[in-house]
Amino acid sequence: MLTRKIELMVGVFAALTIAAVLILAMNVANTGMSGNGETYRLLAKFDNIGGLKARSAVKVGGVVVGRVTAIELDPQDYTPVVTLTISKDYINFPETSSAAILTSGLLGEQYVGLQPGFSFDGIEMLKEGDYIEDTKSALVLENLIGQFLFSKSND
Amino acid sequence: MWLVDLGAHVLEKVQALGRAALMLVGAIVVVPQPKKNLPLVIKQIYVVGVQSLLIIIVSGLFIGMVMALQGYTILVDYGAEDSLGPMVALSLLRELGPVVTALLFAGRAGSALTAEIGLMKATEQLSSLEMMAIDPLRRVIAPRFWAGIISMPMLAILFSTVGILGGHLVGVDWLGVDSGSYWSIMQATVELDVDVLNGVIKSIVFAVVVTWIAVFKGYDCLPTSEGISKATTETVVHASLAVLGLDFILTALMFGME
Numbered sequence: 354m355l356t357r358k359i360e361l362m363v364g365v366f367a368a369l370t371i372a373a374v375l376i377l378a379m380n381v382a383n384t385g386m387s388g389n390g391e392t393y394r395l396l397a398k399f400d401n402i403g404g405l406k407a408r409s410a411v412k413v414g415g416v417v418v419g420r421v422t423a424i425e426l427d428p429q430d431y432t433p434v435v436t437l438t439i440s441k442d443y444i445n446f447p448e449t450s451s452a453a454i455l456t457s458g459l460l461g462e463q464y465v466g467l468q469p470g471f472s473f474d475g476i477e478m479l480k481e482g483d484y485i486e487d488t489k490s491a492l493v494l495e496n497l498i499g500q501f502l503f504s505k506s507n508d
Numbered sequence: 509m510w511l512v513d514l515g516a517h518v519l520e521k522v523q524a525l526g527r528a529a530l531m532l533v534g535a536i537v538v539v540p541q542p543k544k545n546l547p548l549v550i551k552q553i554y555v556v557g558v559q560s561l562l563i564i565i566v567s568g569l570f571i572g573m574v575m576a577l578q579g580y581t582i583l584v585d586y587g588a589e590d591s592l593g594p595m596v597a598l599s600l601l602r603e604l605g606p607v608v609t610a611l612l613f614a615g616r617a618g619s620a621l622t623a624e625i626g627l628m629k630a631t632e633q634l635s636s637l638e639m640m641a642i643d644p645l646r647r648v649i650a651p652r653f654w655a656g657i658i659s660m661p662m663l664a665i666l667f668s669t670v671g672i673l674g675g676h677l678v679g680v681d682w683l684g685v686d687s688g689s690y691w692s693i694m695q696a697t698v699e700l701d702v703d704v705l706n707g708v709i710k711s712i713v714f715a716v717v718v719t720w721i722a723v724f725k726g727y728d729c730l731p732t733s734e735g736i737s738k739a740t741t742e743t744v745v746h747a748s749l750a751v752l753g754l755d756f757i758l759t760a761l762m763f764g765m766e
Contacts, residue, residue: 356547359550359551359554360550361554362554362558363550363554363557365557365558366553366557366558367658367662367664369561369665369666370662370665373665373668374665376669376672377601377665377668377669377700377704378700378704378739380691381601381672381691381694381695381698381704382670382695382698382699382700382703382704384703408699410696446586447645450619454522472657495625
């Protein structure tokens, strides 16, 4: 009888732990990529990436479609090349799409905002490894203040 | 000569380390006999795991609540009280869950393991087992060691989860942080395969260290009442120091090299 009680209590302990893992997995953590897990990569060159980091989000209209997986410096012209890993659920971005580095809120983290372009005849879709040509760099607050002060002093 | 004393001291420590390693190898490097040993392990999980459940859950609840309270008073100055969720969740999952669980486990279960095994040694139960051709390493040490390694990560996960719920209790229900942003910003920040997984890896490492120290101190103690009391104290002190030191090294390896 005593062993049965012990086994029951250990069972309750294990069940509690499984419930806790489920809470952590469902409510607390994100499991990385949404969708079926298959991804493809796009590249984008920026003049300045500001505070963008690997694992920053890639969003279209505020919806997360992928993540930044690598940031490297092009050895030829010393501009940062950002690798965007995007879920295969969102596959049809026209060549005319643009990418911008945006900030969520005044002090929030930075993310890459994708703006799908118009597609008409002769415009192809972006494929694995393609570059997004039209990019806008991150806003650097210090530069903005500098420009503001400079234009003031010219008045 | 102080050099002689130093040398004797070092030799003694190295010998103890060797004995500890031999004990561990003797206990776990065996042909597994699940039929015979599983009931023993389950009995020990009950003793070290289930019976530590109450202290772990109550501590987790209070630590989560106090972190929400402290975090809120600071974050609200910057209008960033929505970040309370990730603050509570990340501190619990990465640090406080594994570390505080290991410290509580060393005090609650580790000391009991040492005292139990030490008393078995003092009352010559271990020698009697040997007389009956039963290896005390496999019969007494191994089930307790495995039970500790299985129980502590489970306790750490429960600690973190209860702490996050406690943070919700204070932050949302009492201080008025928005419930939606508590969970959603937490979800956007916490990564299952980085933060949660590394916390679990930490607590497995701590489980090995704490349980190993606890069973070894009991197995190696002087078989007198004084020896048992000294061994029990040493278990708590050494295990706590080892956990805190290892935590720094593990954190530096996991999160420091980005």
